[in-house]
Structure formats: structure tokens, C-alpha cells
Amino acid sequence: MRLTRRELRSVQRRVGVRADGVLGARTRKALRRFQQRKRLAKTGVPNVETLRALDLPFVARVEAELRAAQVDGSGSRFPLQGGWTFGGAGTGFGTRGGAHEGIDLLADCGVPVVAVSSGTVKRVANHEKAGNYVVVTGTSTRTDQVYSHLQERPALRAGDRLQAGAPIGRVGDTGNATACLLHFELWTAPGWYEGGVPRDPRPDLEAWAAG
Ligand SMILES: [Zn+2]
Structure with a gap:
């Protein structure tokens, strides 16, 4: 999943940092603060849970992209060859x-x-x-x-x-x-x-x- 710069700017405006469209240290910090307030995992990245909590209109597209990003099933396999x-x-x-x-x-x-x-x-x-x-x-x-x-x-x-x-x-x-x-x-x-x-x-x- 990748947010466009414009989408990232909307995220930045919601969490109160300068809307420059770059996921830098300040944005990550503001996101972690927001995530803490909403009792979400404090990842510092605008993941789906965070976008949902921010109530942004492009959540649906991001969710669809995430589903499509599941690792290709063809020939994919478990990473361990032994008991686990x-x-x-x-x-x-x-x-x-x-x-x-x-x-x-x-x-x-x-x-x-x-x-x-x-x-x-x-x-x-x-x-x-x-x-x-x-x-x-x-x-x-x-x-x-x-x-x-x-x-x-x-x-x-x-x-x-x-x-x-x-x-x-x-x-x-x-x-x-x-x-x-x-x-x-x-x-x-x-x-x-x-x-x-x-x-x-x-x-x-x-x-x-x-x-
Ligand atoms: Zn671990």
C-alpha cells in the first residue's frame, strides 16, 4: 500500500503536522500520539486502522490494495522446514x-x-x-x-x-x-x-x- 502525497497531506492535517506529504520523524511522532489516544498499535505509520480512526475517504481503496497485496499464492510456501x-x-x-x-x-x-x-x-x-x-x-x-x-x-x-x-x-x-x-x-x-x-x-x- 502506498499513500499518494495528497493523501499523506490529509493525514498530516488531521494529526496536526505540516502537510508536506512526506512521512518524516514529526509525522511518525504525531501518528504515534494519535494512535496512543485511540488505543491503536503505536506504529507511527498510517496503517488501515489509523486511517479508519482518522475517518479519511480513501480507506476503502487502501483496504482493497492491502487485500490484493497478499503474497502471491502460486508456489508460495511456509518459511520453515521442520516442526514449529x-x-x-x-x-x-x-x-x-x-x-x-x-x-x-x-x-x-x-x-x-x-x-x-x-x-x-x-x-x-x-x-x-x-x-x-x-x-x-x-x-x-x-x-x-x-x-x-x-x-x-x-x-x-x-x-x-x-x-x-x-x-x-x-x-x-x-x-x-x-x-x-x-x-x-x-x-x-x-x-x-x-x-x-x-x-x-x-x-x-x-x-x-x-x-
Ligand atoms: Zn519477533
Whole structure:
């Protein structure tokens, strides 16, 4: 999902910041304040729940786009090749006051992690919190997939093309993981920290698990 500059300006006017059409630090802060007031997940991004609470006319279009942005079903699959369970409280999407932008899948360290769809590697890095992580942009949907806390730094490079099911790495507990787990995120186009928004991957994961 992507808001036009004009739509973003309407959002900015509603939350009382300068309507410049750019989702900068001030707008994010104002959005978090608004979200707190409305008891929404404090994401700092204008997600559907926030647009609804702001009562803006383009919510319907955004909702339709989000539905269309579901990861392409053709050949897509579950990201773990081994036993797994959903985590308990605080591991779902939007928990921890909105700070949790993905979902935790508990599995033994070492379980293979595979690409959920075909795509192109966008980033391979290590982060204090995420540990070893990979971002992949899905080929048909442009949805970004984030795979975090991997055991080792994957032997992948930005620009690598992956087929659905291609090896990403192995489940680990790097970064701030409190157990062996895969933290998985899905971001709408144009993607991870590029103007897309994270959305709950649980419906996709459940569909792939039922596969
Ligand atoms: Zn997590």
C-alpha cells in the first residue's frame, strides 16, 4: 500500500503536522500520539486502522490494495522446514505496544528457513535486535519479507534471485531473541522502511501451513 502525497497531506492535517506529504520523524511522532489516544498499535505509520480512526475517504481503496497485496499464492510456501509453533503472548503482530512488526515462529535452532515466494534479496545484515536477517522482495507482489534471528549470516547477497523454497538460512537466536525462533515480517510495497507498512503475516502463514 502506498499513500499518494495528497493523501499523506490529509493525514498530516488531521494529526496536526505540516502537510508536506512526506512521512518524516514529526509525522511518525504525531501518528504515534494519535494512535496512543485511540488505543491503536503505536506504529507511527498510517496503517488501515489509523486511517479508519482518522475517518479519511480513501480507506476503502487502501483496504482493497492491502487485500490484493497478499503474497502471491502460486508456489508460495511456509518459511520453515521442520516442526514449529506460534509463540505465546507478546509474539504476535502489533504486540509490545505496536513495536512488534512481525510474528515469532518457535522452532529448534538449526531448522532450515526457506523463501516463502520467489523474489530478489534486498538486504543481508546483522542488527543488535534482529540478529542476522534477510529482506527479500517478492517478485509478483513487491511485498518485502523479513527473516530475522538467523543462526548464521546467510550466504546471500543483495540482488540474488530466489525461487520459492530457496534456502535463506537456519533458525537461530541471534540478536535479542529470547529463544530459537524465526521472526517473520511482511511489508506492503514499496517495502521495508521505504514507505511500505508492516502487516500481520498470520493469515498467510496459516494458509501456507495448511498448504
Ligand atoms: Zn519477533
